[in-house]
Amino acid sequence: MPKATSPAPFAPYEWMIAWRYLGARRSEGGVSVMTWISLIGIALAVFALIATLSVRAGFRAEFVDTILGANAHVTVYHMQRTDEAGRQTRTLPDYTAMADRVRTVEGVERVAPLVKGQVMANANERNAGVEVFGIAKDDLAGIRRVADPDTARGSLEMFEQGIALGSGVAQLLGVGLGDSVKLISPNGVKTAFGVSPRVKAYEVTYIFTAGRYDIDRTRIYMPFEEAQLYFNREGVADELEVIITEPEAVQKFETAIAQAAGAGALIWTWRDASGGFLRALDIEDNVMFVILSVLVLIAAMNIVSGLIMLVKNKGRDIGILRTMGLTEGAVLRVFFICGAFTGIIGTAAGVILGCLFAVYIDPIFAMVNYFSGGGVWDPSIRGIYALPAKLQLADVISAVALSLGLSFVVTIFPARRAARMNPVEALRYE
Structure with missing residues (x-):
């Protein structure tokens, strides 16, 4: 059975x-x-x-994405040094040669010399503290979040005839395309009576929205040569803005970029700036x-x-x-x-x-x-x-x-x- x-x-x-x-x-x-x-x-x-x-x-x-799309992935600047006039400075005197060397590093997508300064913006009896970035037009066009035509107003082709404002700055000052904005810098012209503030008016030719409140509310872009004149940076730049192909793996580019930049160069990555957050x-x-x-x-x-x-x-x-x-x-x-x-x-x-x-x-x-x-x-x-x-x-x-x-x-x-x-x-x- x-x-x-x-x-x-x-x-x-x-x-x-x-x-x-x-x-x-x-x-x-x-x-x-x-x-x-x-x-x-x-x-x-x-x-x-x-x-x-x-x-x-x-x-x-x-x-x-707002960090990587509107800011440098790696910032190259110089350690403090004494210039020809005996003043302490961190500017880059040979920024063109330095930028060319950094561009040769594998994985580097773009290198842009910058002039930076903080000023007071004034229009329609309104004031706003802003940070000015002096940058070339072609380099500005490479900043993805700023040069996005879907969120911006105006044309970058007109950038060299004026300045580019963040949408928050434009709203705060009550200005639009074609309006005039006065920039007031405390570090202006030296006279016999001391340093007088530098005041100059610029036409608004471009308004961008980067997607970050703090960027749109405080940032202005100015043509590089004009920024050199305005901030007394003739012949020098404040730093290099470096964009790389793999920003999430920025650590593996640090050494190569620092070596290419040369002696006295220091670097600061986007992770250093926002790593804590x-x-x-x-x-x-x-x-x-x-x-x-x-x-x-x-x-x-x-x-x-x-x-x-x-x-x-x-x-x-x-x-x-x-x-x-x-x-x-x-x-x-x-x-x-x-x-x-x-x-x-x-x-x-x-x-x-x-x-x-x-x-x-x-x-x-x-x-x-x-x-x-x-x-x-x-x-x-x-x-x-x-x-x-x-x-x-x-x-x-x-x-x-x-x-x-x-x-x-x-x-x-x-x-x-x-x-x-x-x-x-x-x-x-x-």
């Missing part, structure tokens, strides 16, 4: 029993209500996790993930309470099934399917909601801003103009793995309790 073989794990009858238990009627203890509560809790927790990770990733990506964002990302993981765990614990109620209400059924020949493993798998199915459906719903939130964050945020009366997002505090979101596969996978892992783990304990229930005890009082 052939030996009977036991059915494989997760056989169809186990799925059938689990499905009937999941659809328990309200009169049977409200198990279906607990199932819905568990499912909704997990869906909301996964949604919150994916939405938060997407917003954090989008904020970091936007912040880094980026590290703070990374720490905040990790802390937020841990906090929201606790939220997912709390939601998953609802599965435990629902299964415990289910096991208690189905004690008689368990006793009968065990006397009919169901093994402990089969009973465990039945209740494991009940809990795991709730976790899977809840996780899937949470993933869908989280992805939709990340994709349609702009209209959602606009609606929130409208109903709250505006002013929800203050760019002067957060630096960028809108709440961004970047949906990343790694974030979705981590959220799914966390939710399903916790759902499966917490399901095991009440399932084991059901499997180890003594059928005699379960049927004694029936």
